[in-house]
Amino acid sequence: MVLYFSGTGNSRYVAGILSKLCGDRLVSINRTMRERKLDPYNAAYSFQSDGPFVVVCPTYCWHIPRVVEAFLLDSRFVGSRQMYFLLTCGSGTGQAAAHAGQICRKLEMEFSGLASVRMPENYICLFRAPDADEAVGIIRAAKTQVETLSGQILSGKPIRDSNAGPAMPELLYRQFYRHFVHDRRFTVKDSCTGCGTCAGLCPLVNISMLHGRPVWGGNCTQCQACIAACPTDAIEFGRRSRGKRRYYLYASGLQKFPPEPSQPEHFRDN
Numbered sequence: 001m002v003l004y005f006s007g008t009g010n011s012r013y014v015a016g017i018l019s020k021l022c023g024d025r026l027v028s029i030n031r032t033m034r035e036r037k038l039d040p041y042n043a044a045y046s047f048q049s050d051g052p053f054v055v056v057c058p059t060y061c062w063h064i065p066r067v068v069e070a071f072l073l074d075s076r077f078v079g080s081r082q083m084y085f086l087l088t089c090g091s092g093t094g095q096a097a098a099h100a101g102q103i104c105r106k107l108e109m110e111f112s113g114l115a116s117v118r119m120p121e122n123y124i125c126l127f128r129a130p131d132a133d134e135a136v137g138i139i140r141a142a143k144t145q146v147e148t149l150s151g152q153i154l155s156g157k158p159i160r161d162s163n164a165g166p167a168m169p170e171l172l173y174r175q176f177y178r179h180f181v182h183d184r185r186f187t188v189k190d191s192c193t194g195c196g197t198c199a200g201l202c203p204l205v206n207i208s209m210l211h212g213r214p215v216w217g218g219n220c221t222q223c224q225a226c227i228a229a230c231p232t233d234a235i236e237f238g239r240r241s242r243g244k245r246r247y248y249l250y251a252s253g254l255q256k257f258p259p260e261p262s263q264p265e266h267f268r269d270n
């Protein structure tokens, strides 16, 4: 079973290819989280698979995103005890494999390794996204890499991170979340049409539309979906995002937007 979390489509793209190559089911963590938020009676979920579980998500500050960590620790995995991680990244993953290993230990799963797949940088609240030509080249290389990884996963072999780097000091990691992972600087320009794309995409249901304008509710993971997918580029993050190219894989013409998997692949844990 391939479970993915994705802000701007990169991890979703990688997960989609992998699930096809492995003939495995695809589960959207975004969608599952949204369902949990929208239904107050939704408790933890269980996922059942005879084959390994593969978690595909972006790298945040050389770690698994906290929101994905919380989701995994809140879920139950039935069947296979093997868990792989594929982290999409703009440049490097630090010691994300150690983080993934810790999560597996807490879940009592066998950590089968982490590999990183370089995809276009999406973090425009801090950095710059590549132009379309560069992005296409990066995505092509990623596809080839995922094909190799799918073979390793299908044969049950451990996988390794070729982009690993030094470990991030815990203090720096905590400071990153404190100073950068919030929604306090989001503003909306007059070009906002009130279409609600931002609110519809937010995996944490953190955006509500008030008088035709998005309002952020204070529970943001900085996935970049709202700012990147806005059809009129009406959202800014203070001055940091001004004048920067937005990157959203399925809105950029680089890929056609595939539908979300239609059947939820989880069942409720009573």
Ligand SMILES: Cc1cc2nc3c(=O)[nH]c(=O)nc-3n(C[C@H](O)[C@H](O)[C@H](O)COP(=O)(O)O)c2cc1C
Pocket (backbone or CB within 6 Å): 005, 006, 007, 008, 009, 010, 011, 012, 057, 058, 059, 060, 061, 062, 063, 088, 089, 090, 091, 092, 093, 119, 120, 121, 122, 123, 221, 222, 223, 224
């Ligand atoms: C909050 C945040 C932190 C990020 N930190 C890293 C990082 O530490 N290393 C890296 O290579 N890329 C980093 N990135 C870039 C993303 O990991 C990368 O573009 C990823 O493919 C985005 O995937 P998605 O479209 O599925 O969300 C970061 C992006 C965001 C939004």
